[in-house]
Amino acid sequence: MKIRNKLTLLYSLLSAGVLLVFALFFYLSFANDQKDEFYNQIKQHAITKVYFLFDLNIKPEVLQTIYANNTRRVINEEVAIYDKSYRLIYHDAENKDIVKETPKLLDSIVRNNEIRYKYNDYNVTAFTLKHDNETYIITAAAIDRYSQEKLHTILEYLAIAFSLSLLLIVVAGRFSAEQALKPVSNMIDNVEEITANNLDARISVGNGKDELAELAITFNEMLNRLEKSFNAQKEFISNIAHEVRTPLSTIIAELELSSNKQRTVEQYKQTVQLTLKDAQTLAKLTTSLLDLAKASYDPTQISFKTIRIDEVLLDAKHQLEKQTPSYHIAIDFTEIPDGEDEITISGNSYLLQVAFTNIMENACKFSEDQSCEVKISHQNNRAIIDFIDHGIGISNEDLNKIFIPFFRGQNRSRSSGHGIGMALSQRIINLHHGEISVSSILGRGTKFEVRLPHV
Structure with a gap:
């Protein structure tokens, strides 16, 4: 069953239930009021007959005639009057005797002062009445045909009103369900596109x-x-197709040339060295591309834990110096805050190490002395890492494009590379909700500044 049908059915059932409870409450309240009113009416009629008998001295035969010809609302009212000795004083229709007053019933009336009950179609009220210092026991019974007809009419009206209301409720429920689920329908249409x-x-x-x-x-x-x-993923595939083609073509060309004719051992060694260099370049490129793809993923797919910035920087320094012994990285710890929390962040140690290594390597490659100075400080709930070199600097034109993947500036002739390192570093820093910026002066050097929020 569709949701709109479920909502329509639920709305209709709830509304119909509330309406039915209201209708029943109204009907039962009205019926109870009518019953109480009728009991009071026949009781008052019975008391009136007592006054007719004892105060106006109307003969019982006259009252019995009135009883026999009664065509008003109270139908077939039968009144019986007993004294305290249970002796019958008056009866509207003794031969009929609807109530059948037994000593037991009269005892109950005296004990309770008044009782009311239903006997077949008759409503019976029996009570005691003091008149002229005498106590009388009175019973009165009658059929309230007028109230019964009125209740029947009201019941018909309620049934018709309930049926019409139920129809309106179903229509309104359907309309409300359509309106409520219209955004869902629109959402489905959007998703399908x-x-x-x-x-x-x-x-x-x-x-x-x-x-x-x-x-x-x-x-x-x-x-x-x-x-x-x-x-x-598309970018990763495109990058592989673009960047891997060149070293692979070089390797293939070198091997084909070597296999075309016999060469000396020295020439074969030279070919192997060139092929090995191209293979190492290809391996490094593949690693960079994999890191670039990983840094582009959703942060929820990468494990984060609490780490210290200084420890990650030391690991990156040792790795780079081991990889290229001619590089020199100096880390300045003098401005490290006293509080450990101020240089502690939530991050991925491997990715940050890759980012820091790329920045340090870039600084060393473009410095005459192949060195990089690193400073750690803290400001406004952020750990700040400055990477400074005193190299050739970067032109303003290249500075705006330095974080574009595969972009290589005017100084590319000074060092090999694929233009991935800086783009990869920026993505890793962004992944850690940090910021990276660069400033440079031609001929004097470059500074990269990384800001990372601490935990």
């Missing part, structure tokens, strides 16, 4: 306040993550 070719499309969030808006916002956030991962 989203494909791999237009992952940038998003679902309308409506007023942005209700639960459906929250669902749309959550779905859009999921699309953001999917689009980011999808673009990262």
Whole structure:
């Protein structure tokens, strides 16, 4: 069953239930009021007959005639009057005797002063009455046909009103369900239009306040993550196709040349050395591309833990100096805050080490003395790491493009590379909710500044 049908059914059942309870309450209250009113009326009629008998001295035969010809609301009212000795003083129709007053019944009346009950179609009230210092026991019974007909009419009206109301409730429930689920229908239409070719499309969030808006916002956030991962995969594949082709072509060409004719051992060694260099370049490129792809993923897919910035920097320094012994990295710890928490962040140690290594390597490559100075400080709840070199600097034109993947500036002739390192470092820093900026002066050097929020 569709949700709109479920909502319509639930709304109709609840509304019909409330309406039915209201109708029953009204009917039963009205019936109870009518019954009390009728009991009081026949009681008053009975008391009136007592006054007719004892105060106006009307003969019992006259009262019996009135009883026989009664056509008013109180139908077939029968009144019987007994004295305290249970002796019958008056009876409207002794031959009929609807109530059948037994000594036991009369005892109950005296004990309770008044009792009311239903006997077949008759409403019976029996009570004691003091008149002229005498106590009388009076019973009165009658059929309230007028109230019964009125209640029957009211019941018919209520049934008709309930049926019509139920029909309106179903129509209103269907309309309300359609309106309530209209945003869902629109959402479904939007989702059906989203494909791999237009992952940038998003679902309308409506007023942005209700639960459906929250669902749309959550779905859009999921699309953001999917689009980011999808673009990262496409970019990764494109990068591989673009960058891996060159070293592979070089390796193939060198091996084909070597296999075309006989060469000397020295020439073969030279070919092997060139091939090995290209293979190492290819391996380094592959590692960089894998790191770049990993840094483009959703942060929820990467494990984060509490780490110290100084420890990650030391690991990056040792790794780079081991990889290239001619590089010299000096880390200045003099401005490290006293509090350990101020240089402690939540992050991925491996990725940050990759980012720091790339920045240090970039500084060393473009410095005459192949050195890099690193300073650690703290400001406004952020750990600050400065990477400073005294190299050739970067032009203003290149400075704006330095974080673009595969971009290589005017100084690319001074060092080999693929233009991945800085783009990879920026993505890793952004992944850690940090910031990276660069400033440079041609001929004097460059400074990269990394800001990371501490825990």
